[in-house]
Amino acid sequence: MLSVYCVNWGTKYPREFTSKLKESVEKHLTVPHKFYCYTDNPVEEYDVQVKHPHLRGVWHKLALLENTGDSLFFDQDIEIKSNIDFLCEDFDKFSVLDSTPWKPKNIPLLEFRMTQNTLVNSSVMRWSNHAHIFEKFMKHRDMYLRLYAGIDRYIYNENVEYSPIRTDKITSWYQKVDNSAIVIYNGKYK
Amino acid sequence: MTYDQTTINAYKDIKRIAKHFPGRLLDAFECFSQNQYDCKTWLIDCLNQYPYHFKNKTKDSIDIAVLGGWYGLMAKLLSTNFNLKPIDSIYSYDFDPIAKKIGKTLFPEITFIEKDIADLDLNDKHFSIVINTSCEHIEQNLLYKSMDTAPSKTLFVLQSNNYTEIQQHINCVSGLDQFTEQYDSRLENIRAFELEKEKYTRFMIMGVKK
Numbered sequence: 001m002l003s004v005y006c007v008n009w010g011t012k013y014p015r016e017f018t019s020k021l022k023e024s025v026e027k028h029l030t031v032p033h034k035f036y037c038y039t040d041n042p043v044e045e046y047d048v049q050v051k052h053p054h055l056r057g058v059w060h061k062l063a064l065l066e067n068t069g070d071s072l073f074f075d076q077d078i079e080i081k082s083n084i085d086f087l088c089e090d091f092d093k094f095s096v097l098d099s100t101p102w103k104p105k106n107i108p109l110l111e112f113r114m115t116q117n118t119l120v121n122s123s124v125m126r127w128s129n130h131a132h133i134f135e136k137f138m139k140h141r142d143m144y145l146r147l148y149a150g151i152d153r154y155i156y157n158e159n160v161e162y163s164p165i166r167t168d169k170i171t172s173w174y175q176k177v178d179n180s181a182i183v184i185y186n187g188k189y190k
Numbered sequence: 191m192t193y194d195q196t197t198i199n200a201y202k203d204i205k206r207i208a209k210h211f212p213g214r215l216l217d218a219f220e221c222f223s224q225n226q227y228d229c230k231t232w233l234i235d236c237l238n239q240y241p242y243h244f245k246n247k248t249k250d251s252i253d254i255a256v257l258g259g260w261y262g263l264m265a266k267l268l269s270t271n272f273n274l275k276p277i278d279s280i281y282s283y284d285f286d287p288i289a290k291k292i293g294k295t296l297f298p299e300i301t302f303i304e305k306d307i308a309d310l311d312l313n314d315k316h317f318s319i320v321i322n323t324s325c326e327h328i329e330q331n332l333l334y335k336s337m338d339t340a341p342s343k344t345l346f347v348l349q350s351n352n353y354t355e356i357q358q359h360i361n362c363v364s365g366l367d368q369f370t371e372q373y374d375s376r377l378e379n380i381r382a383f384e385l386e387k388e389k390y391t392r393f394m395i396m397g398v399k400k
Binding site for chain 1: 208212213214215216217285286327328357358360
């Protein structure tokens with residue numbers, strides 16, 4: 001069965017974000033699935049204690065890749081507005097969003113490379129058997145945590161093999177598009 | 191600011207890193223920051239006063255290993271400021287291949303070796319002194335494992351801190367007592383030091399392997 005994951009670590013997102021996400025997944029995903037929330041504060045029956053206490057924040061997203069089988073991940077700060085069955089394909093690849101459509105186009109190349117910037121976004125991820133990506137990270141975790149502000153930069157700059165999800169059904173709030181199935185609010189909640 | 195050939199050379203180095211390894215430029219600035227400099231010169235000042243005997247101390251010159259050497263700041267400062275003995279070679283170990291490339295560019299006199307501490311055998315070479323200034327970043331069992339590969343009478347210099355707010359700091363100590371106790375069974379003639387920083391305290395011990 002398809003597994004749908006999210007992570008709620010720390011205090012950035014109140015519990016309501018998770019329950020709202022779960023409800024919207026149930027409403028807009030017709031494929032049979034089971035919902036899990038990895039958290040440092042498990043309270044609901046679908047909660048799972050995070051497995052790597054040394055990690056913080058977004059890095060727990062990467063740890064989800066330890067889970068095998070057809071899997072989807074959604075960030076807490078996304079809005080699902082209509083059917084998302086279109087995501088249930090190509091699980092054999094590790095897929096993340098292509099952030100090019102909303103990325104500022106005027107970042108100088110040197111600045112882009114110096115800041116280890118990225119053209120991927122992990123607000124939505126899809127995978128099945130990709131534990132090796134997390135294993136590589138864990139092998140030299142100390143260096144990667146020093147070099148990268150988050151997993152999007154890690155994935156892009158460490159040449160992790162990924163497949164970009166390119167669809168107008170998923171947009172960023174920066175784009176101000178009303179009719180997409182999923183809107184990601186990347187950078188809205190600090 | 192004094193503008194002289196040293197300044198020009200520093201800018202040349204920055205330009206080279208920016209050109210060949212742009213993603214590492216900010217990391218290199220951190221490596222060569224005031225804080226890093228202070229902690230490492232403090233180490234050398236204390237080391238220069240270490241009174242006890244250690245391996246090969248009576249030889250004409252000695253070899254020193256720096257573990258987790260990053261871009262080579264510790265090794266470079268040792269090469270110019272260490273005065274207990276003449277140095278034959280300084281080996282800077284780091285698992286990061288880019289650290290080795292940048293380090294070799296900046297400090298060709300240092301021997302940079304790409305190796306994970308987990309795979310290290312300190313018996314391979316005749317080090318008199320082994321330095322690790324990043325114990326807070328490394329699991330304790332790995333620290334013990336690397337130490338256990340070294341011959342008896344090797345002088346170890348170790349630094350850690352109590353700065354738990356940093357995600358990479360997975361093995362902080364609460365104080366100098368805890369840090370010393372961790373190595374009581376492996377080291378003798380231990381000297382312990384602490385350095386108050388703005389946000390944390392840095393701890394250092396040096397002792398000879400039993």
